[in-house]
Amino acid sequence: MNKIKKILLLLGFALSVISTQADAAGWRTCSGNKITWDNDRTTMYINTYSMPIGSSWNLNFQYAMSEWNEVGGSDWKFYLGYDFDGTYNNSNGKNEVYFKYRPSESYLAVTKSRWECYWFFGTHEKYLESDVEFNTKYSWTTSTFNGWNTGSPYNFRLVALHELGHALGLLHSDGKPATMNTYYYNSGTVGHYNKIEPHGDDRYGLRILYRDSSTDRDLSVCRFRNTGGGSSTTNKVYTTSGNWVTSLSRGNSYDLYYTMENFSTQTETAKVNFYLSSNRYISTSDRYVGSTTWSMPAGAYATAKKRFTIPTNLTPGTYYIGYKADPNGSITESSESNNFVSLLHSITID
Ligand SMILES: [Zn+2]
Incomplete structure (x- = not known):
C-alpha cells in the first residue's frame, strides 16, 4: 500500500510515404481504460516562426482543427493558441505545432505524445502533451488535393x-478508408469539392473517445479506395476481365469501382446511383447507368465494383463517370455537398 506506480510514456507516430504495413485501429488504453484528454479538449499552439499568423500554413492547420471539432456526435474541441517564442520541446505541457528540418528521418510529419497511466487506489490515465512536427525535408503545398498528384509536394492539410487525429488520441487505422491510415495520402479527399475531412472510421473512433448526446446523419462518397494496409488508389473503370480502361464502347459492360461512407451516428440504408456526365459535376440529370443499395452501420463504408453497360444510343464522345449517394435526398444530411463525385480520369466512348 501507499505505493505509486507512475509511468510516463512518450511515443511518436510518424506518417511515412511508402505503403506496405498493416496496423490496428484504435486508441491507447491504460489497464483497459481509454486514454483521453481531460474535459474533451486541448489547445494547439501554432509556432508563429514556422507558420506566421495569416499564412496559408497557419490557416490550413486551423481548418484541419475545425474539421475534427465539427464532427457530430462528439463534443471534442481543439482550441487555438499561438507560440511566439520560436522554441519547442516535448516536456513543457504545451502542444506545439511547427516545421523542422529532419534530413535523416523518413517521416513527413510526426505527433509526439506524452500521457500518464498509473495506479493509485484506482487507475489514472490522461494525455499530457501532443506536439506536431512537419518535416521540411519534404516539399509542402496548401493547394487542393484531387488525386492527380499523389507525391511531392505533399498536401499540408491532409x-x-x-x-x-493522433494529437487527440487516435492510433493508425489501416485496411479501410480512414484519415488515420499509416501512409500518405491516407484516403484522400471526400466528394466533388475535394473536402479534407475525417472519414467514417475516424468519426467512429472520435465518438468512442469523446461521445456526446448529439446525433448526425451524413453520407459521403470518395474518388479513392483503400487497397489494403495504409495504401489508397483512385477508383477506375475496368473491363469485366479486370483491365483498367479509359476507352469504352457502347453496348459493352464494364466494372466501376466506387466508395461510399457512412459518417452518421446511426446505421444508414442508402442508395448510390451511377451516371455518365459530360462534365465533372455528377447529378441526377446526367445519364443514369445503374444503382445499388447498401446498409451500413455507423462509421462503415462500402467499396465495391458496379457492373454497368454503356447505352447503345449514347452520343460518342468524352465523358466523366461518377456516382451520387442518396441521389433523391431521402436522408436529411448535415452536408449534402459530399454526396457526389466523378472519377479522376475522363473516359472516351465510341
Ligand atoms: Zn500517423
Whole structure:
C-alpha cells in the first residue's frame, strides 16, 4: 500500500510515404481504460516562426482543427493558441505545432505524445502533451488535393488532419478508408469539392473517445479506395476481365469501382446511383447507368465494383463517370455537398 506506480510514456507516430504495413485501429488504453484528454479538449499552439499568423500554413492547420471539432456526435474541441517564442520541446505541457528540418528521418510529419497511466487506489490515465512536427525535408503545398498528384509536394492539410487525429488520441487505422491510415495520402479527399475531412472510421473512433448526446446523419462518397494496409488508389473503370480502361464502347459492360461512407451516428440504408456526365459535376440529370443499395452501420463504408453497360444510343464522345449517394435526398444530411463525385480520369466512348 501507499505505493505509486507512475509511468510516463512518450511515443511518436510518424506518417511515412511508402505503403506496405498493416496496423490496428484504435486508441491507447491504460489497464483497459481509454486514454483521453481531460474535459474533451486541448489547445494547439501554432509556432508563429514556422507558420506566421495569416499564412496559408497557419490557416490550413486551423481548418484541419475545425474539421475534427465539427464532427457530430462528439463534443471534442481543439482550441487555438499561438507560440511566439520560436522554441519547442516535448516536456513543457504545451502542444506545439511547427516545421523542422529532419534530413535523416523518413517521416513527413510526426505527433509526439506524452500521457500518464498509473495506479493509485484506482487507475489514472490522461494525455499530457501532443506536439506536431512537419518535416521540411519534404516539399509542402496548401493547394487542393484531387488525386492527380499523389507525391511531392505533399498536401499540408491532409497531413495536418492525420496528425491532429493522433494529437487527440487516435492510433493508425489501416485496411479501410480512414484519415488515420499509416501512409500518405491516407484516403484522400471526400466528394466533388475535394473536402479534407475525417472519414467514417475516424468519426467512429472520435465518438468512442469523446461521445456526446448529439446525433448526425451524413453520407459521403470518395474518388479513392483503400487497397489494403495504409495504401489508397483512385477508383477506375475496368473491363469485366479486370483491365483498367479509359476507352469504352457502347453496348459493352464494364466494372466501376466506387466508395461510399457512412459518417452518421446511426446505421444508414442508402442508395448510390451511377451516371455518365459530360462534365465533372455528377447529378441526377446526367445519364443514369445503374444503382445499388447498401446498409451500413455507423462509421462503415462500402467499396465495391458496379457492373454497368454503356447505352447503345449514347452520343460518342468524352465523358466523366461518377456516382451520387442518396441521389433523391431521402436522408436529411448535415452536408449534402459530399454526396457526389466523378472519377479522376475522363473516359472516351465510341
Ligand atoms: Zn500517423
